[in-house]
Amino acid sequence: GSHMTPQLLEEQERLIATLIEAHRKTYDASYSDFSQFRPPKRGDGSPECRNATNPFLMSLLNSDMDELPKASASGAEAAAGDELSMLPHLADLVSYSIQKVIGFAKMIPGFKELCTEDQISLLKASAIEIIILRSNESFTMEDNSWTCGSNEFKYQIGDVMQAGHKLELLEPLVKFQVNMKKLDLHEAEHVLLMAICLFSPDRPGVQDRCRVEEVQEHLTETLRAYIACRHPLSCKHMLYTKMVEKLTELRSLNEEHSKQYLQISQDAVNKEDLPPLLLEVFGNPTA
Ligand code: VDX
Numbered sequence: 001g002s003h004m005t006p007q008l009l010e011e012q013e014r015l016i017a018t019l020i021e022a023h024r025k026t027y028d029a030s031y032s033d034f035s036q037f038r039p040p041k042r043g044d045g046s047p048e049c050r051n052a053t054n055p056f057l058m059s060l061l062n063s064d065m066d067e068l069p070k071a072s073a074s075g076a077e078a079a080a081g082d083e084l085s086m087l088p089h090l091a092d093l094v095s096y097s098i099q100k101v102i103g104f105a106k107m108i109p110g111f112k113e114l115c116t117e118d119q120i121s122l123l124k125a126s127a128i129e130i131i132i133l134r135s136n137e138s139f140t141m142e143d144n145s146w147t148c149g150s151n152e153f154k155y156q157i158g159d160v161m162q163a164g165h166k167l168e169l170l171e172p173l174v175k176f177q178v179n180m181k182k183l184d185l186h187e188a189e190h191v192l193l194m195a196i197c198l199f200s201p202d203r204p205g206v207q208d209r210c211r212v213e214e215v216q217e218h219l220t221e222t223l224r225a226y227i228a229c230r231h232p233l234s235c236k237h238m239l240y241t242k243m244v245e246k247l248t249e250l251r252s253l254n255e256e257h258s259k260q261y262l263q264i265s266q267d268a269v270n271k272e273d274l275p276p277l278l279l280e281v282f283g284n285p286t287a
Contacts, residue, residue, distance in 0.1 A: 043082025
């Protein structure tokens with residue numbers, strides 16, 4: 001440990017162990033809860049989609065009914081096409097993930113010591129960024145998808161577009177995932193990055209900026225020391241810098257997501273598509 005190479009202190013080792021445990025307790029890599037979400041509806045290729053222009057004819061031809069359905073609500077929905085067909089499933093996935101991120105946050109040393117208002121400000125501002133970071137675990141460069149078990153829970157760009165998002169977000173989002181994958185982070189680095197992202201003192205509404213900054217500096221110092229001591233010499237070149245750059249990219253993805261989310265939440269005909277927690281965290285324009 002000579003030549004300015006910081007060494008990992010026992011306290012920093014414990015911090016890393018705590019963060020890894022917090023992440024493992026809140027990230028289920030079997031994705032077995034996903035079947036509890038409202039099911040994904042993919043318009044593309046399905047018979048229902050190809051015939052979305054003739055929902056009434058279709059239902060008469062494909063059933064023993066000889067009359068039009070009395071209430072046309074479901075028919076009108078089908079006639080509207082597959083606009084936002086993936087929104088219920090992805091909104092449930094993201095609402096579920098927010099709950100897991102909250103669970104993770106509560107186990108980070110220093111978070112519970114903040115006042116509730118600051119806890120809320122940090123979570124509201126970083127939730128989508130931490131979700132984007134944690135989702136890298138399910139992302140695969142094989143086909144640029146988030147693969148969470150079966151084909152039903154494999155998410156591609158087209159699926160997210162069917163939740164109302166546009167390429168202005170999705171193209172840089174997938175690029176971000178690919179570049180994150182290429183960094184090939186250790187679990188310690190992955191969890192430290194999520195914690196550093198959460199403890200950003202410059203988020204709107206944060207009162208006790210100094211306390212947040214102190215915790216963030218302790219986390220970044222631990223990350224630097226970890227990379228210096230544990231990351232193979234050939235790989236650690238510029239790794240810390242590249243990780244900090246990812247935080248900047250996350251801010252711009254966050255900003256674009258906010259814009260598109262506002263549009264989606266205004267367009268959504270079925271207000272039940274968006275779960276209450278999601279409305280609280282990302283905003284409820286109709287409230
Ligand atoms: O890794 O505006 C993780 C758990 C798993 C799966 C996962 C994937 C995340 C994805 C793939 C997680 C689908 C599209 C998502 C993307 C991250 C962000 C992006 C959810 C969530 C969407 C732009 C978010 C849209 C949300 C909304 C419709 C409300 O936790």
